[in-house]
Amino acid sequence: MLVRAVTAPGLRRLCRGRRDAAAACFPPGRALLGVRGAEAAVFLQGLLTNDVTQLAAAADGAPSALYAHALNVQGRCLYDVILYRLHGSAGEEPHILLECDSNVLEPFQKHLKLYKIRRKVDISPCPDLSLWAVIPGEQAGDASSSLPKCAGQAVLLTPDPRAEVMGWRLITKKGANLSEIIPGSEVGDVQDYHRHRYKQGIPEGVKDLPPGVALPLESNLAYMNGISFTKGCYIGQELTARTHHMGVIRKRLLPVSFSAPLPKDGIPEGAEILTESGKPAGKFRAGGGDLGIALLRLAHVNEPLCIDVGGDKVKLSANTPEWWPKSAAK
Structure with missing residues (x-):
């Protein structure tokens, strides 16, 4: 070898x-x-x-x-x-x-x-x-x-x-x-x-990228050098190429951090994330402690966000990773 x-x-x-x-x-x-x-x-x-x-x-x-x-x-x-x-x-x-x-x-x-x-x-x-x-x-x-x-x-x-x-x-x-x-x-x-x-904000595995659910461009595949738009056909190419050429990606995976105190059993995977006014902002994918990754609507990234866990609102904030390209959506 x-x-x-x-x-x-x-x-x-x-x-x-x-x-x-x-x-x-x-x-x-x-x-x-x-x-x-x-x-x-x-x-x-x-x-x-x-x-x-x-x-x-x-x-x-x-x-x-x-x-x-x-x-x-x-x-x-x-x-x-x-x-x-x-x-x-x-x-x-x-x-x-x-x-x-x-x-x-x-x-x-x-x-x-x-x-x-x-x-x-x-x-x-x-x-x-x-x-x-x-x-x-x-x-x-x-x-x-x-x-x-x-x-x-x-x-x-x-x-x-x-x-x-x-x-x-x-x-x-x-x-x-x-x-x-x-x-x-x-x-x-x-x-x-x-x-x-x-x-x-690096997704990895089935919790961060649920099979049959996650979309590659929303999952920042292009930012992570994971896709070629010139290679030709492959399974699933059509939707991916169309989304890329349209240039409209309204949601992305982003790193999130939670304010203490956290629920005893942690934040449930797949929990809905809301804005302070109650508008749907995205879904929590997975995490550990006060850090995690979530699929968020870019329009709400800079707003105060929360997750309702058993009637208690847990506050969280999102940020744009420094390693993203300068042209990345804010």
């Missing part, structure tokens, strides 16, 4: 001038599927929103990871996916890993096999591999200057393709010693990883 590390200038900017642990490694509750074979890229090209050919080419400057969604025929998200290229050159047999929510590993595999037909590809889980999210510490030293050359139990270290603020994705062999792969790193609480995601 190919063993390599990928670095980028952006990672240096994330870590420069900081003085605590280089990074925290989190097991994000995701699973890996391997797609291998001569037609792997062509097969995935027709199923995912992003241009898989740029990943499969393995040319100089080609990415090692891509973000994408698998949509249903109505153009709604079924699975959010990060793809990883394991083959090192165009001359090697294509070998691509697909990261998905661990709760939908089996249905995602069935979804792929449904469309496999006679394609020359092998689709199988990867129980011998582990996936880690690697987030730079708040005050780490210049960790990027000593980023490891992945070896031994490491398979791939690459920038998270969704946003620079999400750090790296690391794939290792099962049971790998992380301190040998990333010196000075530590294993963190997975809840801290999810809080980091929610603070940055």
